[in-house]
Amino acid sequence: MNSAAPHPHVVRRRRHTLYFLEWAARQRPVHLDTEVDMTRIQAHRTAARAGDTRYSVVSYLLYAAGRTLARHPEANAVLAPGRPSLLRAPRITRFESVTAKLALDRTMDGERTVLSALLHGLEDASLAEIQRGVDRYRGEQAVELPEFKGVRMLGRLPVPLGRAAFAAVLRDPRRRPGIFGTVSVSSLGHSAVDGFHSAGGTAITLTAGRILDRPVVRDGRIEPAPVMRLGLTFDHRVIDGATAADVLSDLRDTMEDFDDGSREGVPGPGLRGADRDHRTARGLEQSPA
Incomplete structure (x- = not known):
């Protein structure tokens, strides 16, 4: 009976994901979910498109998440690395700023893979x-951006070296926001996905799943x-x-x-001066599960 040998090219381009999954297996995930009435957001998107702006x-989820986690700093945190012991209590590091890791479906070397951007x-x-x-x-050329250099490097390194390099960057919890x-x-x-975790x-x-028209009750109708x-998964x-339920409820509300707070001729909340493009989103070497 013939057996298919693993394709080394496919293994290489997924190595960063596999290293991540080995590390993330230490988490203790619990899942919550809710439904969000997107009426106001969809109306804002429609009005923006009329002005030739697409959102x-x-x-919108990133916008709301930043403001919500700023109100719940205990959830904008990470457990410091290291094995638990009888002599050392677990340490949690909280972060002053909110940095999102956005998962991306992109093609690298002719194969679909998961990348993430910060x-x-x-x-x-x-x-x-x-x-x-x-x-x-956006676009197929995104994988060539300099911020994804780490992903490409992990795919080229021998597995023991790649796994060691991945572990090395995680030792200092203060570096986590940049990773x-x-x-x-x-x-x-x-896609045709209602929800997932x-x-x-x-x-x-x-x-976030897809947006569908569903029956809701308003003023008894x-x-x-x-x-x-x-969906919200918490460690x-x-x-x-x-705490996680409070975060999810606040995020939904x-x-x-x-309300982006914008008015004609007035910048929205958080816009310091006329332009802040100098604070450009940076890419991430690792991918979520």
């Missing part, structure tokens, strides 16, 4: 700034509304379920009550 649904300073970034960061990673971000975000809303190596991982399933080593 991705994930940009978007920094979400606690006060405007929607337009976030969209510019997301747009940077994994402080919150992971993934969307499959472009993922553990992205951060205390909080957010996942049932009517259709665009609804999106929103139980870092926070507890009550922030999205349902969306």
Whole structure:
């Protein structure tokens, strides 16, 4: 009986994902989910398109996540690396700024793979700034950006060296925002996926499904509304379920009550001066599960 040998090319381009999954297996993930009424966000997107501006649904999620985690700093954190012992209590590092790790479906060397991009300073970034960061990673040429150099390097290294290099960059928890971000975000809303969960190596991982018209009750009447399933996975080593539920509830309310604060001639919240393009979103070497 013939057996298919593993394709070395495919193994190489997925090595960064495999190293990540080995590390992320230490998490203790717990999953929550809710539904978000996207009426206000969809109306804002429609109005923006009329003005020749396009916003991705994930940009609104990133916008809301930054503001929500700024209000819940205990969830914008990570468990310091190292094995537990009787003499040392677990250490949790909290971060002052919110950095999202956005999962991307891209083609590398002719094969589909998962890459991730970092978007920094979400606690006060405007929607337009976030969209510019997301747009940077669109298109097939995104994999050639310098910020993905680490992914390409991990694919070329022998497995023992690649695994050691991956572990080395994780030893200092203060470096985590520049590697994994402080919150992971993934969307499959472009496909026929209503909802899903993922553990992205951060205390909080957010996942978005597609938007569908569903029946909702308003003022005692049932009517259709665009609804999106929103998942939240939390690392139980870092926070507890009550905190995670508060984060998810706050995030849902922030999205349902969306208001970017902009007025004609007035910049939106967090926009310092006329332009902040110098704070460009940077790429990530690793990918979420």
